[in-house]
Amino acid sequence: MDKELLKRTQELWETEKKIDKFGEKFNYNYPQSETTRVYEGMCRLIEELPDRPDPASKEELYEAELKRILSSKALSLDIFIMGKPYTLENIIAKYCIEREDIDGIYPWLIANKGKTIESIDRLFHGSEIESFELQLPTDIPRIRQQAEGFAASQITNYHQKFGGLIEEMTSAGAYLPRITAEPTHNERSYYHPLTRRLALDISTICFEQEDGTIQLRERQLIKLYGHEGMGHALHGVITQSSSLPFFLKDLSDPTMAAEESITQHYEKVIFEDVKNSKKIQKELRILDNFDELYQEELDTRQIDEYSANLYRFAITVLADKSLGHHQDPETLRNRMQKIAEVQINPTTARRFVNQHRHDYDDEGNLRTDLVGELRYGSKTVDRALEIFRDHNVDYTKRDERSLIDMTFLTGYFTPIGYLQIAELAAREYASR
Numbered sequence: 001m002d003k004e005l006l007k008r009t010q011e012l013w014e015t016e017k018k019i020d021k022f023g024e025k026f027n028y029n030y031p032q033s034e035t036t037r038v039y040e041g042m043c044r045l046i047e048e049l050p051d052r053p054d055p056a057s058k059e060e061l062y063e064a065e066l067k068r069i070l071s072s073k074a075l076s077l078d079i080f081i082m083g084k085p086y087t088l089e090n091i092i093a094k095y096c097i098e099r100e101d102i103d104g105i106y107p108w109l110i111a112n113k114g115k116t117i118e119s120i121d122r123l124f125h126g127s128e129i130e131s132f133e134l135q136l137p138t139d140i141p142r143i144r145q146q147a148e149g150f151a152a153s154q155i156t157n158y159h160q161k162f163g164g165l166i167e168e169m170t171s172a173g174a175y176l177p178r179i180t181a182e183p184t185h186n187e188r189s190y191y192h193p194l195t196r197r198l199a200l201d202i203s204t205i206c207f208e209q210e211d212g213t214i215q216l217r218e219r220q221l222i223k224l225y226g227h228e229g230m231g232h233a234l235h236g237v238i239t240q241s242s243s244l245p246f247f248l249k250d251l252s253d254p255t256m257a258a259e260e261s262i263t264q265h266y267e268k269v270i271f272e273d274v275k276n277s278k279k280i281q282k283e284l285r286i287l288d289n290f291d292e293l294y295q296e297e298l299d300t301r302q303i304d305e306y307s308a309n310l311y312r313f314a315i316t317v318l319a320d321k322s323l324g325h326h327q328d329p330e331t332l333r334n335r336m337q338k339i340a341e342v343q344i345n346p347t348t349a350r351r352f353v354n355q356h357r358h359d360y361d362d363e364g365n366l367r368t369d370l371v372g373e374l375r376y377g378s379k380t381v382d383r384a385l386e387i388f389r390d391h392n393v394d395y396t397k398r399d400e401r402s403l404i405d406m407t408f409l410t411g412y413f414t415p416i417g418y419l420q421i422a423e424l425a426a427r428e429y430a431s432r
Contacts, residue, residue, distance in 0.1 A: 001059060001062055001063060001066075001245065005045065005048065005049075006245065008041065008045065009045055009066065009070070009247065010246055010247075012038050012041045012042055012045070013246070013247060013250075015034060015037075015038050016038050016073065016077075019031065019034060019035055019038065030080075032081075035077060035080065035081060036081055038077065039074055039077040039078060039081060042070050042073060042074040042077070043074055045066075045070055046067055046070050046071055046074060049063055049066060049067040049070075050063060050067075051064075051067075052064040052067075054420075055420055055424070057424070058421075058424060061417065061420050061421060061424060062244075062245055062248065064417070064420070065247075065248065065413055065414060065417045066245075066247055068096060068254060068414045068416065068417065069247060069252065069254050069255070069414065071093075071254075072093065072094050072095070072096060072252075072253055072254035072414075073252070073253070073254075075090065075093055075094055076094055076253065085361045085362075085363055085365045086365060086368045086371070087365050088316075088319045088320075088321075088365070088366070088371055091368065091371045091372055091374070092374070094253050094254070094372075095253055095254060095256055095257050095372065095374070095375040096254040096255075096257060096258075096414040096415055096416065097257050097374055097375055097377075097378065097415070098257075098378065098379070098380070098415050098416075100379075101257075101377050101378055101379050101415075102312075102316060102374060102377070104379070105309050105312055105313045105316065105377065106313055106342070108309055109306070109309055109310060109313060109342040110342065112302070112305075112306055112309075113306070113342060113344065115302055116302055116303055116306040116344060117344060119298075119299035119300075119302040119303050120299075120303060120344070122295075122299050123296065123299045123300070123303070126292070126295070126296070133207040133208075133209070133215075133217075134207060134208040134209065134210065135203065135207065135208070136202065136203055136206055136207065136208050136214070137208065138185060138202070138203070143208070143214075144185075146214060147202055147206055147214055148183055148202065150206060150214050150216075151183035151200075151202045151205060151206050152182065152183050154205070154206075154216050154221065155181050155182065155183055155200055155205075155221075156181065157284070158181075158221055158222075158225060158284065159176075159179075159181035159198075159225075159229070161280055161283050161284060162176070162225060162229070162270070162280075163176040163177060165273055165274070165277060165280045166230065166270075166273065168398075169273055169398065169401060170398065170401050170402045170405045170406075171398075171402040171405070171406065172234060172238060172402065172405040172406055172409055175234055175237045175238050175241065176229075176234060178196055178237050179191075179196050179197075179198050179229070179233045179234070179237060180195075180196060180197050180198065181197075181198040181200065181225075181229065182197060182198070182199055182200070183199070183200060183201075183202045184199035184200065184201055184202065185201075185202060185203075186199060186201060187201060187203070188201060189201045189204065189224055189227075189228045190228070190232075191228055191229075191232040191233040191236060193236045193240065196233075196236075196237060198228055198229055198233045200221070200224055200225070200228065201224075204217070204220055204224060205217050205220050205221040205224060218284070218286050218293060219293050219296060219297050219300075222270055222271060222274060222297075223267050223270070223271070223297065225270060226263075226266045226267040226268070226269060226270030226271070227263045227264070227266065227267045228263075230266035230269065230270055231259075231262055231263030231264075231265075231266045231267070232259075232263055234266075234409055235259070235262060235263075235408075235409045235412075238406070238409045238410050239409070239410055239411050239412060242410050242411060244410065244411045248411040248412055248413065249411065249412065250412065251412045252412070254414050255412040255413060255414055255417075256375050257375040257376075257378035257380065257414075257415055258378055258380040258381075258412075258413055258414060258415045258417070258418050259412060260375060260376050260378060261378040261379065261380040261381045261382075261415070262380070262381055262408050262409070264381070265381040265408070267301075268301070271294065271297055274286075274290070275290070275294055306344070308376065308377070309377065310339075310342060310343065310344075310348070311373070312373060312374055312376070312377045313339070313342065314339045314348075314349075314352050314353075315366070315370060315371060315373060315374060316374070317335050317338050317339055318335060318352075318353070318356055318359075318366050318370075319365075319366040319371050321364050321365075323335060323338075325364065326357065326360045326364050326366075327357070332353055332354075332357065335349075335353050336349040336350055336353050337349070339352060339353065356370065378415055380415040380418050380419070381408065381418075383419055384407075384408070384418050384419055384422040385404070387419060387422045387423050387426055388400075388403075388404055388422060388425075388426050390426070391426035391427065391429065391430045392430065393426055393429055393430075400429070403425060403429055404422075404425075407421060407422055407425045
């Protein structure tokens with residue numbers, strides 16, 4: 001890429017980050033002149049960058065990604081500078097959400113409603129519910145200390161065992177030793193890119209039984225490790241170790257949708273890896289009950305995915321201005337009726353519509369952060385895997401899985417960018 005253009009981009013990029021941090025520190029007051037300068041500079045760069053709908057090389061793809069990312073950032077700055085509200089379409093553009101992912105929610109719900117009801121029934125009849133799983137009373141110092149020690153030992157054990165397993169499966173696993181895994185009392189698990197610390201929430205993976213003993217939720221720990229460890233953490237370490245341009249090493253709004261698709265992918269992958277290894281099941285002491293644990297994961301995954309898609313569909317219904325004014329009783333009833341078509345709990349539609357009936361601006365736009373939840377429904381990885389399959393790249397073979405994993409975990413791309421990088425990687429591999 002042109003060095004002078006990259007230099008100008010980096011200056012604007014760093015200034016925008018400084019503006020964001022300044023606003024957070026000083027009660028969301030922003031320097032207007034600098035914000036305008038950055039916006040105008042980004043607009044000039046967007047005009048200079050060529051349109052590359054079908055990049056033939058990585059360099060061309062990087063240019064296309066830079067244009068997409070800058071367009072998203074410029075949109076947000078323009079809305080801020082002009083004081084305009086975010087519309088549904090603006091939010092879709094901000095996060096580079098694929099329209100087909102939104103349009104596909106309703107058909108998926110129709111196709112999966114029966115399967116989800118079956119999963120709920122199977123869980124009810126197959127789950128052990130005689131003994132209650134109590135939340136950890138970490139307000140009690142003795143319990144808190146005991147839980148921390150127990151969680152730390154379990155997390156360390158799983159981190160070590162998974163490190164060996166994943167390294168056998170894919171070359172991406174060689175980066176796992178660079179990550180430290182520790183327990184946290186933060187209600188959300190996270191990965192910190194500067195410290196390379198993977199922090200897993202104690203209350204998610206541990207519970208107290210009625211007899212006072214602390215037990216491990218093995219299924220939740222495996223899933224959480226797939227999401228945070230293989231998704232966010234491994235993605236961050238590999239990306240920072242790469243030679244990619246700076247703008248592809250920075251997770252931002254336009255790359256979040258694809259990032260979440262990747263983490264959801266590895267939640268599933270890690271279960272398949274464990275399922276295919278009796279050795280790791282034995283080492284983790286889950287060999288005897290893994291079949292039940294795996295079936296519970298499949299059923300829970302089906303239910304969770306249905307609930308998440310129902311939530312996102314309900315958001316699109318509330319955000320659809322064509323249904324009428326958001327305060328009109330007839331509009332409220334129509335929205336309830338549309339959501340009710342795919343609800344499982346008979347109270348979902350009424351509760352959701354009433355809960356958010358006042359979450360609109362003066363122009364009838366649904367609350368920005370609520371609409372932003374649509375980014376978690378990206379199917380980027382599914383489409384990228386299909387591209388690899390079309391080129392006969394097999395995820396069950398180590399070398400070919402390594403190619404796919406390293407493609408997914410190297411750099412932060414928009415959804416379109418991931419499909420283009422997958423196409424380039426698959427073509428290159430097939431031509432060898």
